[in-house]
Amino acid sequence: MINVYATYNTIISSLGFSTSENVQNILEGKSGIELQKDTKLSDVPFYASIIQDEKLNQAFSAINTTSEKYTKLEKMMILSLHKTIQASGEKLDDKTGLIISSxxxxxxxxxxxSPFLEExxxxxxxxxxxxxxxxxxxxxxxxxxxCxxxxxxxxxxxxFLQAKKYxxxxxxxxxxxxxxxxxxxxxFKAISEAPCKPFDKNRTGITLGEAACSMLIKTKENKEGVEIIGEASxxxxxxxxxxxxxxxxxxxSIKKATQEAGEKLKKLDYISAHGTATLFNDEMESIAFHRAALSNVPVNSYKGYYGHTLGSSGLLESILGIESMKRSVLFPSIGFETSGTSYALNVIRENTHKDISAFIKTASGFGGCNTAVIFKK
Amino acid sequence: MKNTVYIKAYCAITNTKMVCNDEVLCEENELDYKSFLKSIYKNYCEVSYPKFFKMDEASKLAFLTAEVLLKNTSMTENEKEDLAIILSNKSASLNTDRDYQNSIQDKNNFYPSPAIFVYTLPNIGIGEICIRHKSYGENAFYITEKFDANLLSTYAQTLLNTNKTNNVLCGWVEVEKGKCSSFFYLLSNTEGELYSEKNINEIYQSI
Known part of the structure; x- marks a missing residue:
């Protein structure tokens, strides 16, 4: 089987317009979640992690002058992808694929x-x-x-890379x-009135957020890459x-991803969990991690920094996990104070130096879907 | 090395007919598609499944297509447990999204419902099939301009060739603007008609 590597990447979020700016803010313990008073979105103020239009338009104008043609989402995604393509120096030929997740x-x-066509x-x-x-x-x-x-x-x-389509x-x-x-x-009564508190005893629900992320995945190893050794949904x-x-x-999903990783996986040193901070989701994750004998593995949720960014969250949190692994630092799960799940988890409380040889990223969503992917340094 | 892939069964539903494994099971020109789907439920589902009536139209269509296909093929409980389901369409869940949008469009008539909101995702129909048949296998939902046998089958083959499963339910499920169309086919690495993209496209065109 062909080896596959996750390489160059870019995060566009309320915590910055590059992966390094985002990581720096996380290291400083900053959250992108703020009280929002946009009455177009809600009559009452609510907490969310939002990208400022002005900042986005300014960054976008550096690569394109017809900003008004594009929706906010398109500008975020194009900007992210543009930066990743530039950094990689790769040519977009007929064996280059693009996968869009939303x-x-x-x-x-x-x-x-809406000023845009329904189309x-x-x-x-x-x-x-x-x-x-x-x-x-x-x-x-x-x-x-x-999700x-x-x-x-x-x-x-x-x-698709292993099938040699690209x-x-x-x-x-x-x-x-x-x-x-x-x-x-x-x-659904699933929105938290305060910034979300994943895995905490006093968690009361989700905080929403927005982000666009991109990543180059390829079959050739380079110094930027970490290997994707197993996955399952x-x-x-x-x-x-x-x-x-x-x-x-x-x-x-965890079991099958681990099986696929086989001998390449010595030990999982860290879990980048989904952790939406709803009562039932976090409880479910604690049960699954317990069943997979992973309760003692350091775990975090990035939802306390970004809120739930829906179809972007899995890529966002994979990139942050990769950064965590490369820098040998475990990032804290902000919002967590007291254990609040049936099976206690080893939730990361502060920036901790640790050599991470491999980690697992998990996510779960409506429709009963779950995915796990294992990355190795 | 690539294993051989077979088409084990197929089923398709349109506004007016249902076809399964080369046989037209029913044709109905008098009913709108919603009533037609209910009549399929009544006449072709062996189990009473009250949850059916809570589903949005796209999930009903996915549920019924899978129900009739799986009834007309042989599959052990173990095989069902590992069944992968890979579906696609153009409009995602826009048919239900529009209903939900109408419920929040007007500030003075604001009535968002969790029962509608939960169906504003294209993969919910996959979830409904998994619940009904106790399938814990691989899932993915793709958005394509039109039915794309190459994409679905390439992906299905990556699952079959890596032994992630022995059976993949692939297909198209679309409900929009008063029209419904589905086409599901079961790919297997054990038995059936030899798969080729040309084969599956011919079956799709013939419906």
């Missing part, structure tokens, strides 16, 4: 007050826009699989904060909106 895309184009709400339109911007020769592959999309996109890239694949993910999603999670077969009480799908 849960809701430009869903706000359905709103009657933009189709993810295929988002794909075309990105493909044309970069004059990409191959048709983008679009993955939309709820596991971002990490599933990495698994999909690995498989030599290299750029993965780009993005989701923005919309009234659509905010009102939806509110109708398993369904709970239990409930479409409630996490499994036994953590079945997540447990199976």
């Amino acid at each position: 849960t809701k895309g430009n869903i706000e184009a359905l709103d009657k007050e 933009k709400a189709y993810l295929t339109s988002l794909g075309e826009t990105i493909q044309h911007f970069f004059s990409l020769k191959t048709t983008p592959i679009i993955v939309s699989n709820a 596991v999309s971002g990490v599933l996109a990495i698994a999909v890239a690995k498989r 030599d290299k694949i750029f993965v780009v993910s993005g989701d923005v904060l919309t009234k659509f999603v905010l009102s939806g999670f509110n109708s 398993c369904n709970d077969a239990n409930h479409i909106s409630g996490p499994s009480r036994t953590g079945e799908g997540l447990y199976r």
Whole structure:
């Protein structure tokens, strides 16, 4: 089987417009979550991690002068991908793939007050826009699989590379904060009134966020790369909106990803968990990690820094996990104070120096979907 | 080394007919597609499954297509447990997204419902099939301009060739603007008609 490596990457978020700026802010303990008072999104103030339009437009104007043609999401995703392509120095030839991950895309184009055509709400339109911007020769592959999309996109890239369909694949993910999603999670009573507290005893729900991320995945090793040694996605077969009480799908995903990694995996030194901070999700994860005998492995959720960035979260948190591994530093899970799950987890409380040889990234979402991917230095 | 891949069964539903393994199971020109789907549930589902009526139209379509296909093929419980499901369409969940958007469009008539919101994701239909058949296998939902046999089958083959599963349910499931169309086929590395992209496209065109 061909080896596959995760290499150059870019995070565009409320904590910065490059991966290094984001990591620096995390090292300093900064969160991108703030109280928002945008009445177009909600009548009452709410906490979220939002990218400032002004800052985004300024950065975007450096690469394109027709900013008004593009939605916020498109600008975020194009900017992220542009930076990753530039850094890699790779040519976009007919063996270069593009995988796009988004849960809701430009869903706000359905709103009657949107300045954009309803056509933009189709993810295929988002794909075309990105493909044309970069004059990409191959048709983008679009993955939309709820909240596991971002990490599933990495698994999909690995498989298409191993099937020799492409030599290299750029993965780009993005989701923005919309009234659509905010009102939806509110109708579930799943939104936290304070910044979210993953795995904490007093957690009360999700904080939403927005981010665009990109990553080059290829079959040739270079100094930037870490190897993707195993992945799996398993369904709970239990409930479409409630996490499994036994953590079945997540447990199976971890087990199968570990099996695929085989002898390449000596030990998992760190878990980058999903940790949305809803009562049921975090509880489910603790059960799955316990069943997989991973309760003692240092774990964090990045939702306390970024909120839940939906289809971008899996890629965002994989990139941060890779940075953690490269720098030999475990980043704390902010918002966590007191253990609040049936099976206690080893939640990271402060920046900790540790040699990380391999880590696992997990995610779970509506529809009972779960994905796990293992990265190795 | 690549294993041989077979088409074990297929099923397709449109506004007016349902075809399974080269046989037209029913044709109906009088009903709208919503009523047609209900009649398929009534006449072709062996189990009583009240949850069906809570589903959005796209999930109902996915559920029924899988139900009829799996009824018309042989599969052990173990095989079902590892069944991978890889679906696709163009509109994701826009049909239901529009309903949800209508419920939040007007400030004075604001009634967002969790029961609708949960179906504003294209992969929920996969979840419904997994619950019904106790399938814990690989899942993925792709968005493509039109039915793309090459993408689905390339991906399915990566799962079959790496022994992640022996059976992949692939297909297209679309509900939009008063029209529904589905086409599911079961790829297997054990038995069936020899798979080729040309084969599957011919079957798709013939429906």
